[in-house]
Amino acid sequence: MDxxxxxxxxxxxxxxxxxxxxxxxxxxxxxxxxxxDILSDRYYYLKxxxxxxxxxxxxxxxDNRISLSHYYQQNGDLMADPDMEIIVxxxxxxxxxxTFKQDNLGIYQSAYQGDVLVDDKLVKELNDFLSQWxxxxxxxxxxxxxxxxxxxMSLVEGDVSFDEEGNxxxxxxxxxxxxxx
Numbered sequence: 718m719d720x721x722x723x724x725x726x727x728x729x730x731x732x733x734x735x736x737x738x739x740x741x742x743x744x745x746x747x748x749x750x751x752x753x754d755i756l757s758d759r760y761y762y763l764k765x766x767x768x769x770x771x772x773x774x775x776x777x778x779x780d781n782r783i784s785l786s787h788y789y790q791q792n793g794d795l796m797a798d799p800d801m802e803i804i805v806x807x808x809x810x811x812x813x814x815x816t817f818k819q820d821n822l823g824i825y826q827s828a829y830q831g832d833v834l835v836d837d838k839l840v841k842e843l844n845d846f847l848s849q850w851x852x853x854x855x856x857x858x859x860x861x862x863x864x865x866x867x868x869x870m871s872l873v874e875g876d877v878s879f880d881e882e883g884n885x886x887x888x889x890x891x892x893x894x895x896x897x898x
Contacts, residue, residue: 740844741811747851748785748803748812751775751859754885755783756805760877761867765859771798773859777867781805781832782815785850796820801847804832814843861885 752775754760761777771787778784786800802816815829828840860883865876878886 760864762865764863767859
């Protein structure tokens with residue numbers, strides 16, 4: 718990440734509060750609660766459910782990008798309701814909302830081109846929305862029910878199994894390898 722970008726530095730300063738915490742860091746902490754196994758590279762795909770709510774899909778797109786999405790089906794097509802692309806900075810423990818997509822309204826908004834901020838007003842709105850969305854997700858009690866291991870978990874292939882409470886059912890190969898370490 719190029720910290721010499723004045724718009725990016727302005728955004729981080731703008732989001733900072735007097736006590737040193739900021740919305741970008743708060744969103745990172747919220748995302749850590751919702752998707753810790755995506756952020757830690759255990760999974761590259763995670764699907765969560767909560768009674769009465771749409772499933773939540775979290776995918777690792779690139780090393781520093783994930784998508785966070787709700788989908789429904791309309792005429793055989795998956796419709797994002799919404800879908801956000803998020804830039805993750807593990808070193809500074811911040812996430813920055815990069816894009817927003819709402820298929821049923823024909824909305825696609827992008828505050829970044831690559832890692833370069835191009836719309837600081839939009840990114841503020843997107844980060845505020847992301848904060849509220851992550852809060853709602855946590856309150857709704859989404860639990861994992863489907864996932865795929867990342868390449869970092871090369872000992873295991875295929876789908877991840879979960880019990881009814883969202884706890885991973887760990888394959889014997891992982892348990893025995895972790896015990897040897």
